[in-house]
Amino acid sequence: xxxxxxxxxxxxxxxxxxxxxxxxxxxxxxxxxxxxxxxxxxxxxxxxxxxxxxxxxxxxxxxxxxxxxxxxxxxxxxxxxxxxxxxxxxxxxxxxxxxxxxxxxxxxxxxxxxxxxxxxxxxxxxxxxxxxxxxxxxxxxxxxxxxxxxxxxxxxxxxxxxxxxxxxxxxxxxxxxxxxxx
Numbered sequence: 001x002x003x004x005x006x007x008x009x010x011x012x013x014x015x016x017x018x019x020x021x022x023x024x025x026x027x028x029x030x031x032x033x034x035x036x037x038x039x040x041x042x043x044x045x046x047x048x049x050x051x052x053x054x055x056x057x058x059x060x061x062x063x064x065x066x067x068x069x070x071x072x073x074x075x076x077x078x079x080x081x082x083x084x085x086x087x088x089x090x091x092x093x094x095x096x097x098x099x100x101x102x103x104x105x106x107x108x109x110x111x112x113x114x115x116x117x118x119x120x121x122x123x124x125x126x127x128x129x130x131x132x133x134x135x136x137x138x139x140x141x142x143x144x145x146x147x148x149x150x151x152x153x154x155x156x157x158x159x160x161x162x163x164x165x166x167x168x169x170x171x172x173x174x175x176x177x178x179x180x181x182x
Contacts, residue, residue, distance in 0.1 A: 064088070074100050074116070079125065105171035107157040108147050114174075121181075128181030137177045144182045154178050 066081040078098040085096045102114040120138065121130035128151040131138050139149060149155045157172040 014169075030063070031116045041110045060161045104169050105157075105172040106169040107159075108155075109159060111169050112172065126181045131180050135174065135177055136180045139179050144179065151179055151182060 033163070063083075064085050066077075066084055068077050068080070078100065081098050082096050089096075097117060097119065100116040104111045104113050106112075114137070126138065127141070128138075137155075139147075143149075144151070147155065154176045155178070156176055158175050
């Protein structure tokens with residue numbers, strides 16, 4: 001008789017757990033049906049998505065690379081690149097922006113390239129300020145950390161280089177730059 005009573009109690013306990021589990025799963029299903037669209041909207045309006053929407057076209061849109069046939073003044077190179085890009089635009093593109101990019105140089109124990117654009121700070125969150133004079137640079141925060149640079153202080157470019165880098169790239173024409181922001 002004791003064994004029969006134990007079997008009955010285990011069966012009732014199993015039924016109760018199954019019923020409670022079914023109720024919890026039903027509640028989760030209803031909750032996800034209600035919260036799903038709210039969660040989806042929250043993700044759509046998240047920080048990352050809004051930052052991408054505000055990002056400049058060079059980061060998120062159509063980008064074309066124009067390499068001049070020979071040496072040109074930067075202003076002339078920019079004008080030609082924009083004219084060539086406009087000639088190819090077929091669609092609802094925004095106003096083109098030109099970014100000048102130098103060749104790669106051996107500097108800071110690696111390879112570096114200098115980029116220049118008129119509205120460089122337009123879509124960025126910056127610590128410090130935007131470059132406004134020759135020899136001033138804006139660096140990625142990770143690069144500032146990696147190189148040990150300090151915002152507002154000069155940074156030596158032509159420091160010791162590993163032979164793998166120094167043999168492949170010319171030395172930087174700028175021996176020193178001032179990091180004004182990151």
